[in-house]
Amino acid sequence: MSVAITGTGSYIPQVLVPNKAFEDNHFLNSDGSVIPHSNTVIIEKFKAITGISERRYAKKEFNTSDLAFLAAQNAIEDANINAEDLDYIIFAHNFGDISFGVSHGNTLPSLATRVKNHLQIKNPKCVAYDILFGCPGWVEGVIQAYAFIKSGIAKKCLVIGAETLSRVVDPHDRDSMIYSDGAGACIVEEKEGAGEIIAHNSATYASEEAYFLFHGSSYHQEIPDDLKYIKMYGRKIYEFAISYVPGAIKECLDQSGVSIDDVKKIFIHQANEKMDEAIIKRFYKLYGKEMPEGIMPMNIRELGNSSVATVPTLYDMVRKGKIENQQLVKGDVVIFASVGAGMNINAIVYRY
Numbered sequence: 001m002s003v004a005i006t007g008t009g010s011y012i013p014q015v016l017v018p019n020k021a022f023e024d025n026h027f028l029n030s031d032g033s034v035i036p037h038s039n040t041v042i043i044e045k046f047k048a049i050t051g052i053s054e055r056r057y058a059k060k061e062f063n064t065s066d067l068a069f070l071a072a073q074n075a076i077e078d079a080n081i082n083a084e085d086l087d088y089i090i091f092a093h094n095f096g097d098i099s100f101g102v103s104h105g106n107t108l109p110s111l112a113t114r115v116k117n118h119l120q121i122k123n124p125k126c127v128a129y130d131i132l133f134g135c136p137g138w139v140e141g142v143i144q145a146y147a148f149i150k151s152g153i154a155k156k157c158l159v160i161g162a163e164t165l166s167r168v169v170d171p172h173d174r175d176s177m178i179y180s181d182g183a184g185a186c187i188v189e190e191k192e193g194a195g196e197i198i199a200h201n202s203a204t205y206a207s208e209e210a211y212f213l214f215h216g217s218s219y220h221q222e223i224p225d226d227l228k229y230i231k232m233y234g235r236k237i238y239e240f241a242i243s244y245v246p247g248a249i250k251e252c253l254d255q256s257g258v259s260i261d262d263v264k265k266i267f268i269h270q271a272n273e274k275m276d277e278a279i280i281k282r283f284y285k286l287y288g289k290e291m292p293e294g295i296m297p298m299n300i301r302e303l304g305n306s307s308v309a310t311v312p313t314l315y316d317m318v319r320k321g322k323i324e325n326q327q328l329v330k331g332d333v334v335i336f337a338s339v340g341a342g343m344n345i346n347a348i349v350y351r352y
Contacts, residue, residue: 003149004195005142005350007081007187008316009074011067012303013056017166019043019177028172028219035174046177051273055180055304057166060100064093065111067183068162069118071312075158076119079187083119087154089128090144091115091162092137092308094341095230098167103227105168115160134213135269135340136202137161137308138184139348142336143200145188156189161308170229172219178272179230180304184312195352198333199256201248202346205240212237213341238275241339246282248345249337256349260287262333263295264352265318265326269338270300270310279339297326311336328352 023039035042047053058067068091076083091112096105112128133140138161145157162183169176188197216231217223253260266283268276276296284291297318299310306313315336318326328334330352337347 001190001192002194002196003146003188004191004197005186006189006191006194007075007077007079008312008319009071009076009078009185010313010316011070011074011183012313013058013062013067013181015057015059016054017057018054019047019052022177025171026220027174030219032219032221042174043177046174049272049274050178051298051301052178052304053301056182058164058181063097063099064095064162064164065097065114065118067164067181068111068160068185069115071162071183071185072115072119072158072160075185075187079189081156081187081189083121084123084126086121086126086156086158088145088148088157089116089126089160090141090157091128091130091160092133092141093130093161093163094132094134094137094307095163095165095168098164100167112160134342134344135271135307135310136338136344136346138312139336139338139346140202140344142186142188142197142348143202143346146197146200149188149190156187158185159188160185161312163307163309165230165305165307168230170218170231173229173231175232175234178305180306182303182306182309182313184309184316186312195350197348197350198258199252199349200347201252201255203248203344205244205343209240209343212240212343238272240343241275242278242282245279245337245339245345246286249283249335249347250286252347252349253335258333258349260284260289263335264332265328265334266296267311267315267334267336268296269340270298270303270314271305271339273298273300294325297323299323307340311338
């Protein structure tokens with residue numbers, strides 16, 4: 001029996017925020033100095049680099065665990081299973097539940113426990129826990145679910161990736177335009193003929209790379225230091241990603257025994273359009289090949305970077321025909337890959 005992803009679900013928040021919504025922001029450099037460009041120029045450069053035209057934010061009354069619950073419901077229904085039969089709920093996030101207008105996260109109880117409560121699962125043997133693994137959290141959750149099932153201690157797992165990054169951004173930081181909200185989920189179980197996780201690979205680089213993404217103060221020096229926001233060294237992350245991620249994906253594919261020519265889709269974390277393209281182009285060059293057209297579905301232009309939610313929402317959308325000119329056929333070999341805070345990297349080779 002093979003371990004497969006038997007159902008997927010996602011929740012795309014309803015508040016659409018176009019780039020022009022940032023035209024009145026007071027953007028500053030990291031030292032608090034004024035950027036010598038108009039916001040129009042800043043936004044144009046931002047779009048040229050990231051590919052992002054718009055993003056989605058959660059409604060004020062929704063929190064991260066609420067988005068996750070809605071995505072989980074969809075995945076459970078798609079897999080046609082009884083939620084009471086779940087052995088694990090694995091919830092990947094980074095900041096917990098952050099109520100609108102509040103600057104700190106709430107992780108007591110765990111978000112996985114909150115989702116279990118929302119799903120009204122009574123079975124105490126359904127174990128619910130959170131993982132903090134940066135943007136690669138959902139992919140790592142699938143790897144953990146796979147390990148539980150292969151070891152015989154679980155049969156069905158729900159893996160969720162959800163985040164409300166719009167509530168942890170510094171409005172004076174240009175990078176605030178990157179981030180968005182969303183949730184994706186899947187059911188992982190042992191089921192013949194439903195697909196197969198063939199190989200996986202994970203790594204953590206924690207020397208100077210450990211703090212490429214961090215919690216930091218606002219660029220506006222009049223905002224109290226005890227208010228922290230998501231911050232990053234974008235150039236360092238870009239250089240790290242294009243240097244290490246292609247090799248990590250190659251290692252995973254080589255482990256699987258699948259030919260590079262048989263890979264049909266690569267679902268990579270939607271971090272930055274140019275960075276993602278550079279990663280996959282370098283991956284193919286490791287085999288002496290050019291990146292095939294259409295190999296890398298993207299939804300970052302419309303949805304932005306929702307961290308742990310990008311890969312599962314992208315996969316769910318392609319599975320269900322919601323991205324133009326992108327589809328999957330039974331038996332297709334695909335790769336899931338991600339890079340993010342830690343710095344963490346992971347990949348899965350999967351037969352659909």
